[in-house]
Amino acid sequence: MNAKGDELYSYIKEQGGNTVIADHFNYPDNYVIKRPQGMSDWLITYTLGGEGYFIIDGAERFCQTGEVTLMQPGVPHQYGTRRGSQWHFIWAHFSPRIMETNLLPNEKLLVHMIDSDSLRKRFFRAFRSLVSDSIERGMYWNELCENTMRHIILLLAKRMTKQLDPRIEEIQHLLATRMQEPIRIEELAKAVGLSPSRLSHLFKESTGASIVDTLNDMRIRQAALLLEHTDRHPSEVALDVGFQNYNHFANQFRKRHQVSPRAYKNEPRT
Numbered sequence: 001m002n003a004k005g006d007e008l009y010s011y012i013k014e015q016g017g018n019t020v021i022a023d024h025f026n027y028p029d030n031y032v033i034k035r036p037q038g039m040s041d042w043l044i045t046y047t048l049g050g051e052g053y054f055i056i057d058g059a060e061r062f063c064q065t066g067e068v069t070l071m072q073p074g075v076p077h078q079y080g081t082r083r084g085s086q087w088h089f090i091w092a093h094f095s096p097r098i099m100e101t102n103l104l105p106n107e108k109l110l111v112h113m114i115d116s117d118s119l120r121k122r123f124f125r126a127f128r129s130l131v132s133d134s135i136e137r138g139m140y141w142n143e144l145c146e147n148t149m150r151h152i153i154l155l156l157a158k159r160m161t162k163q164l165d166p167r168i169e170e171i172q173h174l175l176a177t178r179m180q181e182p183i184r185i186e187e188l189a190k191a192v193g194l195s196p197s198r199l200s201h202l203f204k205e206s207t208g209a210s211i212v213d214t215l216n217d218m219r220i221r222q223a224a225l226l227l228e229h230t231d232r233h234p235s236e237v238a239l240d241v242g243f244q245n246y247n248h249f250a251n252q253f254r255k256r257h258q259v260s261p262r263a264y265k266n267e268p269r270t
Contacts (some may be wrong), residue, residue: 008040008074011093020145022092022127022134026050031087032080041093042101043071044152046127049088054079056109063089063111066120068156070101070110077109090127092134094149103157112156116166118173119159126152167192168206171199175215179222180242183215219243220256227265234261 015021025031026049045052045063052063054071055078062082063069071077073096081087104110114120126148133144164172170192175183188211189199203211219241226237235246238261243249253261 008038009035010040010095012041012095017134017145018095018142019097020092020094020130020134020142020149022090022130022145024090024128024131026086026088027081028086029081029083032078034078036076038074038076039093040073041095042073042098043069043091043093044149045069045089045091046123047087047089048124050086051082052079052085052087052089053082054109054111061109061111066114068110068112068114068123070104070112070156072108075108090124090131092127092130092145092149094146098146098149098153100150100153100157104153104160112160114159116169116173118170119155119166123152123155126155164206165202167194167199168203171203171211172207172214175211175218179215179218180240182242182244183211185211215242216252217256219249220253223249223253223261224257224264227261234265237261 012019012021045068047063047065047067047069049065052069054061054063054069056071056075114123130145130148130152133141133148171188174188174191185196185200189196192199194202200211203209203214207214209217223237223241226232226240227234230237232240234250238246238249241249243252250260253264257264259267
């Protein structure tokens with residue numbers, strides 16, 4: 001997955017950057033880019049609306065809302081807005097020094113659909129931050145862009161490795177973001193369009209744990225961090241992470257750490 005040589009065209013260098021250049025486009029179907037020799041940069045796009053296309057080795061592939069495309073350096077290509085459409089997308093050119101691409105499949109053009117709403121929002125926030133830093137070019141802008149680009153690639157690698165049902169990913173996100181709230185299976189099931197029994201079965205089948213056990217694990221992990229690194233009393237920590245009953249919290253904590261919350265807090269740390 002390496003560039004073929006420094007002699008290839010680099011949009012990053014042309015625009016005065018070192019590692020990443022990014023922007024946000026919304027173009028009609030007269031938009032087209034042709035690079036018959038390829039380039040020394042990687043190219044990533046995230047489609048927000050409409051459709052685009054890529055032509056590589058004579059084969060045409062389309063990209064639509066919610067899809068991330070990633071093209072390797074040194075690949076002759078053409079891309080643009082699909083005929084009769086409008087392509088609304090965020091793009092970034094980045095250099096091969098970002099080695100996290102090795103975690104992804106070795107394909108000239110990778111096209112991957114992000115079909116979880118929460119994950120789409122997370123990708124959008126990351127890409128939006130990338131574009132902002134690339135355009136503003138404030139202090140440490142290139143380093144900020146590089147870190148955000150690594151974050152995006154790692155998110156993509158995680159998504160492609162895990163391959164969970166997007167409804168289960170959505171439930172995991174809801175559990176993490178609403179950890180302090182009372183959670184009802186019926187409400188979670190409604191959020192992803194499943195019956196409570198079907199959701200419970202699918203979640204256990206996909207993750208190996210029940211929704212309740214997964215939520216308790218999240219709460220106990222967070223509680224352990226609070227006990228270690230804050231002066232919060234164990235009873236306060238129990239409320240902080242969503243347990244309304246201290247005895248229930250203590251039982252769940254002891255089940256996972258073999259000691260009570262108070263004993264865990266008082267353990268010597270190195």
